[in-house]
Amino acid sequence: MDPPQPPDTRPDPGSSQRADSCVAALPLSQPVVRALSSQQRIRFDHVELQTLAPQFSRPEIVTVPLPQPHIRVVGCRFTEERPAKGPIDSLFSSAKDKPATANVPDRKPPVVGCTRVRPPRDVVRLEDRLHYLLQPPLESVFRLQSVTFPFEPFGYQLDGVAFLFPRTEAVLADEMGLGKTMQAITALRLLIHQSSVRRALLVCPKPLVTNWQREFAQWAPELPVVAVEGKQSRRQWLWENADSGVLIANYESLVRDRQQVTELSPALDLMIIDESQRIKNRHGATNQVICDVPRLRSWALTGTPIENSTDDLVGIFQFVSPGCLQPQMKTSSIRSAVSDYVLRRCKDQVLADLPPKMFRDAEVTLSPEQIEAYELAENEGIVRLHEMKAELTIQHVFELVLRLKQICNFDPATGASAKLDRLEADLEECAASGRKAIVFSQWVQTIEQLSDRLQRFGPLQYHGKIPPRHRDAVIECFRDDPSRSVMLMSYGTGSVGLNLQFASYVFLFDRWWNPAVEDQAINRVHRIGVAEPVTVTRFLTAGTIEERIDRILSEKRELFRAVFDASSPEGNLGLSRDEILGLFNLEYPKA
């Protein structure tokens, strides 16, 4: 594309004839043309010079070709007759361009904002790419289309909208609490406004359906939203007849309605899956049903795209962009392959003003009763595992791990608990300051035991045994009742989709198997809207299975950083079968 360059008129550094000026060294073979102008503002195509080279007895005329007007223009026109090719094309289709009016009274100037929609990598034609780049900033688009918000979005949230909007395949993997919900709703809202999307399906875990309905009512009140739930006949009717608007379904019902959803016609314009780690198992029924739904656009939302290994991401990409990732790919290859599809920001990067999140590892020593029970269970358990030889399975090891972890929480015979003693002390301080705390455990039984012992703090419970219709009331009570200082939650029920930023303390009474779920739980509290620093206390009993698991969790965090942070070293540090067996120095039986 480079134009023909004028001859190089620089002096030859190897020349023995030194020129007094650079023009003296110009080649003399150029055609001679008379000078055309002496005006200060030179307007001619060629100029003649007198050389100052001392070797010339009289002035020579040298012609220097000036930069020719050899400008090749690359251009494109965006007129009404140009067919719409992508979402950006009709971005302004609803905004009627009116003839200019000369006299305009004093008005506010346009909002200065510069969030640009940039073309995805798979848009290859220059004309199409320029078409994206030449559009006004998103802020102007919102203003022209009269799209308003209940709160002023953060700049990074608009970046997220600009990321999702032009993409047919995308993963929004922001850290929990950064507002993935708002970003997805706003991008969907824009697409619906400019008629690129007519029918969209949002799939989320069942407890989050009402949460999504609330969010849609807040961020896009004009959009028709309906939850596909209830009796089978109602769901079937909706699948067959709801041909516009936003449908919300949960993963479980989608699997039950497999036949209807995999035969949707016409295909969905957009399908969004929330908490997309739910389909990480690519051989699972949920993954297969989700991937089989006919659709034109596929967006996945998750704060934890990798929970255990990079294969989790492969499962998600089977929905987002089938074939993009393959199992067992190298971490560096995965990072490269997903770079244009995945947007991930962390709070540290984008929310400088968010109060800090402080971690405190509370290492406690088991009570004498617990130590006795723990050693007995571990010794007996290991002997039993060794005796199983060829019949040994991962399940057997898990059972022993769970048994030991439960003893680390409470002595089964006496109910003694070193962790609880420490927790009570911490909660005293928390309640005295008028702040609220959330305690996470993986067992409902542990939560119930804690509730009995923590009655003076007015504990509330939120776990799988609490009927879904009562759960919102539990949250509201915890938020509004000053006598309720503590909420006891299970990881499974309370770690996703809830906004609990009115609490200031999080206690991880026992540890989950992977750090992503723990992060989800913590970020229920540490998210946009939190007013005070959040203190996270992680209980760990010294010299026990918890300590060994903690070491593996740390390694998993390294794996996550390796995929999403280029500065981290490459390597798969997931929890393998051998590592699980290695918790007790066991080896997998050979076939």
Next chain:
Amino acid sequence: MDVDGANPLAAYGFLTVLEDSQHGLFGGYLVLTHQGRPLEFHCSTPVLPTRAQKILYGPSLRPYVLGDLIGQSLLDKAQQPVLAILTDMREILALEHPGLVACVAGPSPQTSSAGATDDLNCRSNEGREPADDAEVTLAGYRLIGNSSAGCAGNSLCETLMPLVENVDLAEPFERIREAIREAQRISSQQPDEDYGPSAAA
């Protein structure tokens, strides 16, 4: 360039040049509706004056290359009539164009000292330096009109008022620069024919 109002769409041209130390000077011309919607875009291949030419032209080199060589070539290619042409480079101000040509010369003194201005009032600074060009303050920016095109301050404000309601006057130049960078990045990877004049609409 027809400015007689036969076309009901009020269009405005934005013209700038991107300077690249390696490749030279790239020109870009973007036509927008008064709402900021793009209608037409052209960008040029780079122009890199030789050292000799720099010496020969001296201080007149930039106005010549930016205005006559790049700017005029881009305008010649454009098809959409515009009410006014805005540039952010003073050297381009002397374009030969029958309509208004103005330079967005930066934030107005009020804006730069106290943040964004909150009114679109047009304040004429005619008579201030430079003596031969009309200078006005509009929507937080200093605008210098080309007096050779009969550009008085009031007519400049009147013409641009529909635009400044919706568009930050400096923002479209950033669009042009991004587009030029994109065009340059792609054209350096692919054969010229793909993006030659025939590709332009």
